[in-house]
Amino acid sequence: MTAAFSVSGLGKRYPHFELHDIDLALAEGEIMGLVGVNGAGKTTLLRILAGISSPDSGTVEVLGHSLPREQVAAKRQLGFASEDMRLYRKRSLRWHMDLIARAYPDWDESYAGILLKRFALRAEQLLDGFSHGQRVKALLLLNLARRPRLLLLDEPTTGLDPVARVEVLEALSDVLRDGDRSVVFSSHNTHDIEQLADTITFLHEGRMLASCDKESFIDRWRRMVCQGDWTPDLAHWPQIAALRRSGSVLELKIRDFSDDLAGRLKGQGLDVRTVHPMSLEDIFITTVRAGETA
Incomplete structure (x- = not known):
């Protein structure tokens, strides 16, 4: 089975944190949930997979491309969204959609229209007038409408009200209707991960404690x-x-x-x-x- 990503011996060092010797892979068409407290290493791992950070040791392969050497090719086929990412508040969502469409040939305008309705967003509204939940959904729309083969999401449901949270989870489920698309997402909400993920990975203090398919993992306890x-x-x-x-x-x-x-x-x-x-x-x-x- 083809891997959406694989890392071997992955390490990353910061002054007060270190990611230790991670061996991990995800098959195409599956969702992996990353579980860990703040500072566990979830964001560091996702940023390395997205080509934003480079590892200090080990190997990284994303969608068949070796990182960081082939990160340009990999980034054409992956999406990344983090709770700390910012959009241009003085520009409309429509302006952002047109910008992404010019940069990525796989932009699906029809699907973007479907997401606009599902998320109850107005394309002509300035981002300055969006609530936190609306900004999260806008960021997801800009990623999902590109139809990425691999979608990396760092705390996608943080700060969302219950209705918005359900809408986001449903949209993520829709991504997997195409069996070649994969998702890695981190969350403090273990209920979201338990509901959505095929594979569960525990990180703590920069180390991987466990990684296994959800059903057999939960069945062992x-x-x-x-x-x-x-x-x-x-x-x-x-x-x-x-x-x-x-x-x-x-x-x-x-x-x-x-x-x-x-x-x-x-x-x-x-x-x-x-x-x-x-x-x-x-x-x-x-x-x-x-x-x-x-």
Whole structure:
């Protein structure tokens, strides 16, 4: 399967931050969600993939082009939007659309018109009169109407009201109707990523903690509530990522869950009362606190 991007041994150093030895790839036609707290390295990774920053070590290939050597060719086929990007406030959205259309031959004016209606935007209005949510949607329109093969989005739903957030997520889903198009997006909202992503990648303090397809990743984790006494031997079980005790009740956060685990715990004197799936947010917090790979 062709990769939308692949990085190997990727590193980037700043005075107070370092991206460490990242190995990561995304197949064409899939959505990858980047999960991480502020300062995890999400923006740094996206800026390297967009050709805005150059790595200090490792290799980067985007849409079959080696970066930074072939970044001009790669940039013709990728879109990038970040929450800190700014449009010309004294110009209209129509002016921005015409500017992008002149620069990119793949601009789809018909699709731009569809997005204008979906996002309830007026092309002739000056950007100075747009709300934050409208500016975010305008930036997405300018990217999506180019029909990029790879779309890189840094916190695309930050600051949006619930209606605008749903509209943005629906537009991103539409991008994948063409199986050759791929999306990488970061978000603090794990619910958005859980809803939209095919692949989930955890970053923390510049390191990759996990990267896996969403269904198998979430299926590996369970929250188990048990009755009984904690024994020291359980501390060495690799499946137990976290433990919370309240009297004789134990809450276990389990990675790599298997059906025989309840029987093994029973052999340690624990009675398993309930077993529940875990949300992506709970899995991420548990992984970060454990300080280990998921």
